[in-house]
Amino acid sequence: MNRREMLKSSAAAALTLRSKHRAFSEAPAPRPIPQYDIFEATLEGPATGNPFLEITLSATFTLEHRSIVVDGFYDGNGSYKIRFMPDTQGSWSYTTSSNTVALNNKTGRFTCTAPGKSNHGPVGVRYTHHFAYADGTPYFPFGTTCYAWVHQGDAMEQETLATLRTAPFNKIRMCVFPKHYEYNHNEPQFYVFPRLQGPSDEHPQGINDYTRFEPAFFAHFEKRLAQLREMNIEADLILFHPYDRWGYAGMAPEVDERYLRYLIARLAAYRNVWWSLANEFDLMKAKTRQDFDHLIHVVQQFDPYQHLRSIHYSKTMYDYASPAITHASLQTYDFDSGPKWAKEWNKPIVYDEVQYEGNLRSRWGNLTGEEMTRRFWLGIVAGCYVTHGETYLNPELKAEESSTQKIWWSHGGRLSGSSPQRIGFLRTLLEESTRRGFDATENPYYLNASSTHSGKGAPEAILYYFDFHQPGEYEFPLGDAHYQAELIDPWEMKRTPLTGTYTGKARLTLPVKPYQAIRFSLAGQMPTSPGV
């Protein structure tokens, strides 16, 4: 690469999008990039014709003997970008490859430094049925659901971010595309594809230019992704969904694929991205199960970081045994089957839709806070994870004004339910109990129980949840180790330590009261906080 070319290329750090790139300035000493943050290079290239279709761009990033190829993307106005999330500290170099001279064979380098204190890297599968950050820090998903929150305009979106800042959630299920559904009739501010024409009699879905992407949409979307990342909230991105009036649910196969590759090129460098191929794939009439098999393979093939990958169904379960799927994303509240499925599929199980706390007419949207709390506990003692959602109507608006209702499950905004606080209580309890996660135990089979092993030996913690059962006394088979015990009231969020230590077949008198729990922790071994 000659000096002139180097001047045209640039390596601008983009810890967040607030940092500006420095194209066309004197070639700077490239700013160091913390591990798992984003390195971004901007290149000048052709602005004529249709660069989205006509120009190819990729780059090979190399550290010592290891190379990773990532796709670049056209960002409009003759600007091309390459993003890369380094997973190893050290001196990285890269070389571009393109079908146009202006973008081909450009090189550069940067240094990857230690990550910031709260940056643990992307989340992956660990211990078969659980998750952890790349640096080994445990990650227990306690997610929520705000399908279309990035399509609500800045004021509402700021409110959502403010809520998330103090809420107990570390994952959010959210759509890339806007949503059309009951209570969801607003027009989005940004479109993924240029919108050539709104709906008409002739074109009820309007007309989209599927040969181009809309950089403004992505700039906005990426800003939100980065804001979630700062809060250590994983963005469980729903790539397709059936609730559509713009045409996105019925695009041509080549458009689906181009969309996925463009998305990966732009977003995969965000460490907090998860790919959820679809929400309720089986309700998408224009696509077959085989179409989704293919699309998930596209993501698997082109994501350089192998972010977590799943797909969500409505009634017909996807084959979660498929090796292309990293974890199950269920719509059911059959928690009894969780341990069986975990064994069959050998991967983590997230109950991503267990209905929502709220007061809607629809069965899926009118659980009590108590029932939502109960479902989290049932999921955890089944060795699985659960996702929250809230669907309370604003009582100041009449039900008929459904188009003006702003409901957390889709729009974001504020939370008013009683379960989030209890979910936070459970999350803290879990994080204090284990650095691994709870696995369901088969014996004793007649009360819900989970235990966690740090490798071999006695479980470090054992959690019992009695659900609507109220035994007056119970014999806990604790094995040879000695445990301290704590009686837990999940709703009152009260923890009452019991005196003494317990071992063998430990018979305890219990309050004749439903929805109680007991946690045993190895005696003399204080529960550790993961410090996330």
Place this chain on the structure above:
Amino acid sequence: MNRREMLKSSAAAALTLRSKHRAFSEAPAPRPIPQYDIFEATLEGPATGNPFLEITLSATFTLEHRSIVVDGFYDGNGSYKIRFMPDTQGSWSYTTSSNTVALNNKTGRFTCTAPGKSNHGPVGVRYTHHFAYADGTPYFPFGTTCYAWVHQGDAMEQETLATLRTAPFNKIRMCVFPKHYEYNHNEPQFYVFPRLQGPSDEHPQGINDYTRFEPAFFAHFEKRLAQLREMNIEADLILFHPYDRWGYAGMAPEVDERYLRYLIARLAAYRNVWWSLANEFDLMKAKTRQDFDHLIHVVQQFDPYQHLRSIHYSKTMYDYASPAITHASLQTYDFDSGPKWAKEWNKPIVYDEVQYEGNLRSRWGNLTGEEMTRRFWLGIVAGCYVTHGETYLNPELKAEESSTQKIWWSHGGRLSGSSPQRIGFLRTLLEESTRRGFDATENPYYLNASSTHSGKGAPEAILYYFDFHQPGEYEFPLGDAHYQAELIDPWEMKRTPLTGTYTGKARLTLPVKPYQAIRFSLAGQMPTSPGV
């Protein structure tokens, strides 16, 4: 039949066992027998040898062109009896048949008169998925469970009867044999077969004379049956069960069959008898599924009245589609599947074990009263029926003293739970709403709803139960008819009539509160009380 023979035979009415027969007196004008009560004839015959095995006895009862054959039985001390429950008013005559001259070809007659006010006859299947008494009076089973109550001695048994007198239950699940299980270690007062020897090292189950029956056992058992009958409580008799230390769970096939035939000869004339071939047949290791297929056919073949017939399982469901089964007797609390099973099997479904209200260690015995109440509601709106049980330990006894615990579910005694009162509330509501029963509706599918049709036209009542859902408003599809509505709080047992009438798609504002119900009744048509 000559005069001397007539003197030896007798036709003694036995409305209850308090009435004495009049054998050896002057041939009386036979007392009239109310319809569905018991006609009993006593005959003198051989007392030597083993009459149980050696003597056959039956009688053919005839009214006009119709004849019914019933088996007689040996009652000890040279006394033979024939029992018959007439189902039609008029003049019945009979002729006996026996392999011994003294009992053969005896004849007699009696008049069958109108039944007493509270005598509606035996219960049978009606409207495919429901039950009714023989006289057409609706019967909705609201049962309870006292497995071994007839084996507890007179004081305790009197206490059970006193409890039943004011409890809301009209069916009781009870075993013929005594029960051996946790908390169940007492020795029974009476044995079905003569007990030749107690347990020893050589004979851990003791020794029974399986070639004879013990009339004292039956006299006692029949007294209890008659007492239940007076209270209009159906006796759901469990004929075999696995919880045994005396040998009854592992008898030879010919003993099983002789036992069933003797039971039928003695008990079938009690109109309140139901046959439950087994409790948890699949836990009876000495019997196969085919053995039970055969035994249920024996009952089907020899019961002259075709009393209701079922069999209860623990884990492996019996084939309830079998035509030998009149109704399903389930052990599950999967109420969602109820409507599907009802459709598949085309018969009534009784959830006979849905776990019990109590505070035992065991998962099946420690439900809250709230959860037991909820399960009754879920069963009813699924178009099915549910059976109660209670398993509270006496808090004055230590758990270790399990042998002295008296628990309703097995021993009877007193009820202390909070669900019976609510079950009674639901029973009254049901009896006021319909003379047919509720069938589950498929649409709307997302809240539990049942409706009832009196033949054609609009449902006379529609019942919604919201379970743990709390819609703030809901649109009820009522069709063309006009309804009055009542908001129901099943736990508070509160009924709040709503003003006005409702039709079409009726949108109602609802309290945002779990476990509420709504009943719609045809406007201007006051709910009728079945008057049982």
